[in-house]
Amino acid sequence: MKEQVYINKTSEVYDAIVIGSGISGGWAAKELCERGLKTLMIERGRVVEHRKDYTGENTPMWRQEHRGRVENLLTDQQHSVQKQCYAFGNTTKQFFGNDRDLPYQTKEGTTFSWIRGNQLGGKSLTWHRQCYRLGEYDFNANKVDGYGTDWPIRSKDIEKWYSHVEIHAGISGSKENLPNLPDSEFLPPFEMMTIEKDMQEKFSKLYPERPMIMGRTAHLTQPTDLHISQGRIQCQARNECHAGCSYGAYFSTQSSTLPAAAKTGNLHIAPNSVVHSLIYDEKTNRVKGVRVIDNDDLSEREYFANVIFVCASTIGSTQILMNSISKKFPNGIANSSGVLGHYLMDHNFNGVASGEVEGYENEYYKGRRPTGLMIPNFFYKPDRQRDFLRGYALHASAYREGWEAQQAQDGLGVEYKNKLKQAGKWHFQLAAQGEMLPRFENQMRLHPSLKDKWGIPQIEFDVRFSDNEKMMMEDAVEQSIKMLKAAGLKNVSGNTMHGPPGLAIHELGTARMGRDAKTSILNGFNQSHDIPNLFVTDGASFCSSAVQNPSLTFMALTARAVDYAVKEIAAKRI
Structure with a gap:
């Protein structure tokens, strides 16, 4: 990245401003720049350079301080929330927010885990890279059962944009022609292990309506010329992705969209710029700029543009909109409907079941493939017999016990040491990922008195999993146990957990689209x-x-929105 790309103060009026540099922000910048718009990307955190700043990369556990353990007083102070994330660890902690400096509140009796990555690239550096299209059932669901507002788009409206972003990003997977999970533009899928292939075959016979497929993931299993031109090469299957990937083998802002945007010469980036609010011109009814607070010295500055794309993550974007008040919009900019901050959703990961698989002694280790298996939502058709609405997917994985499994078992001397050298039993697990209904009462709002160090009102969350989500997880465990037992597994057990909303890191809603402006x-x-x-x-x-x-879907919606915006600009309607 050229040094002159980064700016601090400027008097230039840009064609476009993009707030945020994660998956959505990266795509907005790429698409705008490639269409010839002078674009400023605003990022609240520090610059992270591809390759250079992946400081935890290629650091095996035995070379890490304290063998990778990060439990200490400093961690408790700085990462009390962030350490709940699956990707948080000794080699990745630099990509997570500091909870001490990023306070938020929850309404009494509720909990919410807000996972943040405030740096150039955002959470595109630490996401789990699973990529699935939404289908016609998903876009129709609200209309069918009456929860939430009807989507103003359908599959046909976004299909070509899915293809557009998939070809650039690189998505590995297998074509399955499933009615409940549309296929993508795929690179070859990762290979299943023998035990997984056998489980797949068993499930296909026992539950033909519940196919188990390889997870679809943003990894270059077979790079195209386009990917190689981006400086990206084939995935090495190290499964150390969250520390950063110098190969560019998984999709991130740094590996893919940012270089494409910078290549045009139309990109500038304002890092360490915490967006306070949008600058609204009531006479023209336009947002003319963005007001920011310097991340380091807390000084104020403003940036100006003709069109604004807010891509700061679900909660971050909504916080900015809420804090942008004026005479016309006293409750947050563009909030004439009054629904801003409402209908907050996250996926529900609170059901799991597993069992022991006999045999496969020659299959020693599961490998380091960066994705697992998935059984798509098989409750995609309305059914009045069920106790809950919508459905869930099941993520599947096979694993074999290692020496860690012996830690809590009795043993002494040579016999015990030799036992530690032997691999243990094989297990197969099904873990649920459930839909969350859009409900008005699930919301985020600005706290009336508490502010952060930048002078921005803190967020207060009032979010709960409803009885619908709880019954869904109970059913997921029940069905998973039934499936594993039918497949011949031994000592099958399952349980529902009580993890809070937020931990799926799939926050959605709060500034929803719809046909009705009211x-x-x-x-x-x-x-x-x-x-x-x-x-x-x-x-x-x-x-x-x-x-x-x-x-x-973030990627596809963003590319589609830029295409529309550019056409509206050309038609002088923006």
């Missing part, structure tokens, strides 16, 4: 109903959570 913030092109030059293209725009991981 009940939604955005139209079907992620454009504000109230203000023509304001777009929000991250998860805040979702009308429902569906079951699938949402990041691929």
Whole structure:
């Protein structure tokens, strides 16, 4: 990245401003720059350079301080929330927010875990890279059962944009022609282990309506010329992705969209710039700029542009909108509907079951493949016999006990040491990923008195999993146990957990799209109903959570919104 790309103060009026540099922000910048718009990307955190700043990469456990353990007083102070994330560890902690400096509140009697990555690239550096399209069922779900507002788009509206982003990002997977999970533009899938292939065959006979497929993931299993031109090469299957990947083998802002945007010469980046609010011009009914606070010295500055894309993550984007108040919008900019901050959703990962698989003694280790298996949502058709609405997917994995399994067992001397050298039993696990209904009462709001160090009101969350989500997880455990027992596994057991919303890190809703400006913030092109030059293209725009991981849809919606915005600019409607 050229040094002159980064700016601090400037008097230039840009064609476009993109707030945020994660998956959505990276795509917005790429698409805008490639269409010839002078674009400023605003990032609240530090610069992370591809390769150079992956300081935890290639550091095996035995070379890490304290063998990778990060439990200490400093961690408790700085990462009390962040350490709950699956990706947090000794080699990745630099990519997570400091909880001490990023306080938030929860309403009494509720909990919410807000996982943050405030740096250039955002959480695109630490995401789990699972990529699935939404299907017709997902876009129809709200209309069918009456929860939430109807999506203003359908599969046909976004299908070509899915293809557009998939070809650039690189998605590995297998074509399955499933009615409940549309296929993508795929690179070859990762290979299943023998035990997984056998389980797949058993499930296909026992439950033909519940196919188990290889996880679809943003990894280059077979790079195309396009990917190689980006400086990316084949995935090495190290499964150390969260520390950063110098190969560029998984999709991130740093590896893919940022270089593409910078290549045009149209990109500038303002790092260490915490967005306070949007600058609104009531006479023209346009957002004319962005007000920021310096991350380090807390000085104020302003940036100006003709169109604004807010891509700061679901919660971050909504916080900015809420804090942008004026005479016309006293409760947050573009909030004439009053639904800003409401309908907050996250996926529910609170059901799991597993059992022991006999045999396969010659299959010693599961390998380091960076994805698992998945059984798509098989409750995608309305059924009045069920106790809950919507459905769930099951993520599957096979693993064999290692020496860690012997830690708590009795033993002494040579016999015990030799036992530690032997691999233990094989296990197979099914873990649920459930949909969360869009409910008005699940919300985020600005705290009336508490502020952070930048002078921005803290967020207060009031979010709960409803009885619907709880019954869904109970059913997921029941069905998983039934499936594993039918497949011949031994000592099968399962349980439901009580993890809080937020830990799936799939926050959605809060600035939803819709056909009616009285009940939604955005139209079907992620454009504000109230203000023509304001777009929000991250998860805040979702009308429902569906079951699938949402990041691929962030990408497609963003690319589609930029295409629309550029055409509206050309037609002088923005």
